[in-house]
Amino acid sequence: MSSLIAVHSFRGGTGKSNSCANIATILAQEGRRVAVVDADIQSPGVHVIFGVDAAGAVHSLNDYLWGRCAIADAAQDVTPALNGTATGKIFLIPSSIDPNQIARVIRDGYDVGLLTEGFRALISDLSLDALIIDTHPGLNEETLLSIAMADVLAIILRPDQQDYEGTSVTVRVARKLGVPRMRLIVNKTPAVFDRDHVRAEVETAYDCEVAAVLPHSDEMMALSSRDIFSLRYPDHPISTLYRTVAHSLVE
Numbered sequence: 188m189s190s191l192i193a194v195h196s197f198r199g200g201t202g203k204s205n206s207c208a209n210i211a212t213i214l215a216q217e218g219r220r221v222a223v224v225d226a227d228i229q230s231p232g233v234h235v236i237f238g239v240d241a242a243g244a245v246h247s248l249n250d251y252l253w254g255r256c257a258i259a260d261a262a263q264d265v266t267p268a269l270n271g272t273a274t275g276k277i278f279l280i281p282s283s284i285d286p287n288q289i290a291r292v293i294r295d296g297y298d299v300g301l302l303t304e305g306f307r308a309l310i311s312d313l314s315l316d317a318l319i320i321d322t323h324p325g326l327n328e329e330t331l332l333s334i335a336m337a338d339v340l341a342i343i344l345r346p347d348q349q350d351y352e353g354t355s356v357t358v359r360v361a362r363k364l365g366v367p368r369m370r371l372i373v374n375k376t377p378a379v380f381d382r383d384h385v386r387a388e389v390e391t392a393y394d395c396e397v398a399a400v401l402p403h404s405d406e407m408m409a410l411s412s413r414d415i416f417s418l419r420y421p422d423h424p425i426s427t428l429y430r431t432v433a434h435s436l437v438e
């Protein structure tokens with residue numbers, strides 16, 4: 188069965204896009220057909236991690252939302268970015284990086300119903316095992332829709348009081364929307380924190396399973412979204428944790 192996995196955080200810069208790219212990579216390396224949709228239309232970025240020039244894309248998610256193409260026409264096969272390590276496939280549906288197109292979304296909006304139709308079409312047209320949605324931080328219309336449609340919602344947070352408060356908002360909304368499965372991912376945990384303690388606290392506070400507590404990593408910062416971390420550093424503890432996360436989302 189295919190799963191729609193929405194990856195969300197209440198605040199930006201939490202690690203959504205890097206998590207999406209790594210989770211997709213791990214699933215494709217295990218033979219699955221996966222797509223990542225950049226639904227962060229206001230501040231796109233996951234294409235960078237796959238080394239894709241969004242300006243050079245023939246079609247983007249924006250074109251689909253404005254009726255200029257079918258959603259599958261905006262899908263790019265980025266499997267070659269995995270340097271031959273994948274037995275499955277990864278497709279990327281980038282969002283436009285053109286300032287006029289971003290401004291148009293903010294100014295004119297679009298028919299959000301098309302987004303849900305598009306997700307369903309992608310799963311069937313590309314015969315996907317998993318569709319990963321990289322959402323915009325906070326709660327806007329497309330994020331609410333993505334959460335409402337999701338089979339699994341992954342919520343990323345840092346051990347930070349602002350993130351804690353915001354995450355409780357998302358968790359409450361997701362429960363109201365009846366999301367079947369929810370997992371928390373704590374990211375950028377300072378080395379001075381006891382990660383088991385953080386896990387226990389977060390799990391108790393939200394009454395929700397924590398898939399993993401990832402440490403802050405200088406290597407990750409230094410890679411600076413230039414590549415897929417788990418591909419570059421397959422033996423790094425963070426790559427192991429990304430694998431744990433990926434498996435908890437598709438189990």
Ligand SMILES: Nc1ncnc2c1ncn2[C@@H]1O[C@H](COP(=O)(O)OP(=O)(O)O)[C@@H](O)[C@H]1O
Pocket residue numbers: 196198199200201202203204205206232374375376401402403404405407408410411412
């Ligand atoms: N565990 C981590 N340790 C250190 N830096 C991280 C970690 N996870 C993500 N980052 C960095 O944080 C920044 C924001 O990550 P990104 O995935 O773009 O977040 P988002 O999509 O939520 O805005 C990037 O520079 C990324 O390399």
Ligand SMILES: [Mg+2]
Pocket residue numbers: 203204205227231232233321
């Ligand atoms: Mg992002």
